[in-house]
Amino acid sequence: MTPKPAGPPDGGWGWVVAASTFAVNGLSYGLLRCLGLALPDFAEHFERSAQDTAWVSALALAVQQAASPVGSALSTRWGARPVVMIGGVLTSLGFFFSAFAQSLLHLYLGLGLLAGSGWALVFAPALGTLSRYFSRRRVLAVGLALTGNGASSLVLAPALQLLLDTFGWRGALLLLGAVTLHLTPCGALLRPLALIGDPPAPPRSPLAALGLGLFKRRAFSIFALGTALIGGGYFVPYVHLAPHALDRGLGGYGAALVVAVAAVGDACARLVSGWLADQGWVPLPRLLAVFGALTGLGLLAVGLVPAVESEEGWGGPLLAVAGAYGLSAGSYAPLVFGVLPGLVGIGGVVQATGLVMMLMSLGGLLGPPLSGFLRDETGNFSASFLVCGSFILFGSFIYMGLPRALPSCRPASRPSTPPPERGELLPVPQVVLLSPGGLDSTRDTTC
Numbered sequence: 530m531t532p533k534p535a536g537p538p539d540g541g542w543g544w545v546v547a548a549s550t551f552a553v554n555g556l557s558y559g560l561l562r563c564l565g566l567a568l569p570d571f572a573e574h575f576e577r578s579a580q581d582t583a584w585v586s587a588l589a590l591a592v593q594q595a596a597s598p599v600g601s602a603l604s605t606r607w608g609a610r611p612v613v614m615i616g617g618v619l620t621s622l623g624f625f626f627s628a629f630a631q632s633l634l635h636l637y638l639g640l641g642l643l644a645g646s647g648w649a650l651v652f653a654p655a656l657g658t659l660s661r662y663f664s665r666r667r668v669l670a671v672g673l674a675l676t677g678n679g680a681s682s683l684v685l686a687p688a689l690q691l692l693l694d695t696f697g698w699r700g701a702l703l704l705l706g707a708v709t710l711h712l713t714p715c716g717a718l719l720r721p722l723a724l725i726g727d728p729p730a731p732p733r734s735p736l737a738a739l740g741l742g743l744f745k746r747r748a749f750s751i752f753a754l755g756t757a758l759i760g761g762g763y764f765v766p767y768v769h770l771a772p773h774a775l776d777r778g779l780g781g782y783g784a785a786l787v788v789a790v791a792a793v794g795d796a797c798a799r800l801v802s803g804w805l806a807d808q809g810w811v812p813l814p815r816l817l818a819v820f821g822a823l824t825g826l827g828l829l830a831v832g833l834v835p836a837v838e839s840e841e842g843w844g845g846p847l848l849a850v851a852g853a854y855g856l857s858a859g860s861y862a863p864l865v866f867g868v869l870p871g872l873v874g875i876g877g878v879v880q881a882t883g884l885v886m887m888l889m890s891l892g893g894l895l896g897p898p899l900s901g902f903l904r905d906e907t908g909n910f911s912a913s914f915l916v917c918g919s920f921i922l923f924g925s926f927i928y929m930g931l932p933r934a935l936p937s938c939r940p941a942s943r944p945s946t947p948p949p950e951r952g953e954l955l956p957v958p959q960v961v962l963l964s965p966g967g968l969d970s971t972r973d974t975t976c
Contacts, residue, residue, distance in 0.1 A: 537875070542720055543662030543670065549718040550655045550674035553613070556620075556709050557648045559681030561590060562767040563689050563788065564640075566781075569772060570698040575633045579772065582633070583901035586768040587894055588641025589648070594760075594890030596649035601883025602738035604654035606731045609879075613716025616650025617709065623647060624706030628699045640702075644709075651712050653886055656866055657879030658719050665807065668867035672803025675862050679796025679855070686771075686788040690781055727876050740873075740880025749872045749881070751930045753888050756865060758924030759821055760889030761896045762828060762917030766791065766854065768897040770831070773910040777847055778836045787851045794855025795862075802860035806867055813868045814931035820861040821928060825921030827854030832914025896920070 537543070564586050572582045603612045623644025630636045656674065663670045692701035732738045743749050770791060774784035802820065806813055830850040866882060873881045900913035928934055 537662055537664040537667075537724065538722075539662070539664050539666055541662075543659070545718055546655075546659050546662050546720070547670050547674050549715045550659045551677035551680075552715045553651050553655045553677070553712060554675055555677030555681030556712050556715075557593070557652050558678045558767070559792075560685060560705065560709065561586065561593075561648075562678065562682045562792070563685045563771075564589070565768045565771040566686065566689050566785065566788070567693060567698050567701065568768070569775065570693060571633065571636065574698065577633055578901070578905055580898060580901035580905050583768055583897045585633070585636045585640050587897035588637055589645040590764055590767070590897070591890045591894035592642055592645030593648035593652070594886040594888075595894075596646055597653040597886030597890070598739045598880070598883035600650040601653045601657065601740070601879050603650070604657065604879055605738055608721050609654035609658045609719045610716055610721065612654050613651045613719060614713045616647045617712025617716060618647070619650065620644045620647030620712060621706045621710040624702050624709055628702040628706065647709075647712075649886075651716065653883040654879065655715070655719060657882045658722070660866065660870055660878045660882075661722050661724060661875060667870065668806040668813070668863050669800070669803035671867050672799040672801075672806075672863035675866075676796040676799045676859075678862070679792040679794075679799070679859060682792030683789050683796070686785045686792065687782065690785045694781070724875060738880075740877055740884055743873050743877060743881055743884060746872065748932055751927060752868070752872060753885065755821075755924040755927035755930075756885055757888040757891050758927060759824075759921045760891065761920035761924075762825065763858070763889070763896075763921060765896045765900045765913065765917040766828070766831070766858075769900050769904070769910055769913060770851065772904075773831070773914070774847060776836075776904075776909050777834060779847070787847055790848050791851040791855035791858075794852040795859035798856045798859030799863050803863045803867070806864060812933040813864060813871070814928060814934035815936075817861070817864045817868060817931070818925050818928040818934050820857055820864060821925030822922055823857035824854070824861050825918045825925060827857045828914050828918030828921060830854070832911045832918065 568579070568582045568585065571577070571585060572579060575582075600612055600616065620643075623639050623642075623646075626643065627636050627639030630639060656671070659670060659674055660667060689701060689705075692704055696704070744753065771784040771788050774787040775781070779787065802816070805811070806816055827850065831847070831854055834847045834850055865885065869881045869885070870878050896917055900910065900917060903913040903916065904910050906912075
């Protein structure tokens with residue numbers, strides 16, 4: 530038998546896994562972010578309201594995240610490779626069948642249920658596998674993989690608008706079905722990695738495979754609550770940023786440019802945030818709270834932007850605040866997943882990723898329809914972005930209950946060796962090894 534390595538290899542094949550996760554993220558969240566460009570076409574064709582069509586993206590997002598623990602459990606039992614490959618086939622079939630939809634219900638089933646289920650099987654297993662390959666450079670690797678969201682949005686936003694103008698929404702969905710089929714070879718690159726600290730055998734019971742026991746940890750419960758609240762507003766721009774730009778007076782390609790600018794800021798910030806977090810200058814929970822709050826403020830600014838004078842206007846203020854939102858949201862994203870190994874240990878990171886995605890789905894299911902409802906009631910998306918930005922600010926406040934989220938009274942020296950990946954501590958400069966008595970037996974001086 531091949532002996533288990535002492536720790537994550539921190540490179541090697543891990544960079545191939547990072548590239549695979551980059552593509553998986555781009556073909557899931559990146560594509561979902563651009564799908565809002567097709568919502569006006571759905572509304573016009575089926576003669577339905579913005580609230581009704583918003584459920585297409587909302588259901589896809591909610592199913593993708595709510596079923597993520599299932600993808601994590603299947604990955605824990607049978608490995609990430611076959612699970613992600615099957616998920617790629619399901620996602621492609623969802624787009625293919627939706628191209629022949631005769632009612633909005635068919636889009637709910639095709640894009641919302643089928644494609645969403647496929648996305649649920651690809652994202653959490655791929656990202657969890659990537660976290661197992663890195664230790665010192667984990668947040669940077671996660672940030673690099675998560676730039677697939679912004680990079681694909683930069684390409685897909687104008688490409689999807691061109692497809693809609695050229696082939697209509699049916700032809701566009703057919704072509705997107707072919708594109709999403711590339712998730713299958715991405716899954717084939719996820720080579721399994723056995724590490725010390727892994728359970729001796731895969732969990733047999735469904736509850737154990739889902740990792741529900743992680744909620745017994747106070748820090749993980751606080752993190753899960755804050756993340757669920759942030760999910761109520763974080764995904765609204767994925768669905769309604771482009772329609773909001775259209776409401777502000779921009780044309781179709783102007784709206785696509787707004788999405789692209791937000792995507793560029795998002796992608797660049799993920800790399801910088803990952804590098805910054807790996808330096809250990811600021812504790813990860815503190816960075817998480819700060820960048821979460823900035824994301825909420827960015828959404829408030831997007832909602833307050835005035836309309837342009839004419840459709841030929843380039844929408845400078847909206848482009849500026851969309852870029853600021855993209856920078857803050859991109860800085861937040863890698864920290865959410867980078868902090869998990871320190872909270873639950875390397876052996877539970879795949880399960881924790883799925884659970885966090887499920888909790889965010891509660892907000893993801895609420896946010897876009899609420900945004901569409903407020904748009905129907907008020908005539909624009911300003912109130913939508915203001916309300917959803919408030920959700921994010923409140924969730925960031927909850928993060929302040931995490932260990933080391935608040936400044937300590939005295940500075941601690943930087944550890945000379947990486948902390949053990951057992952989940953008893955967070956990977957931040959101020960490290961306290963816990964005694965067998967648990968958290969209560971070890972006191973950390975705080976202000």
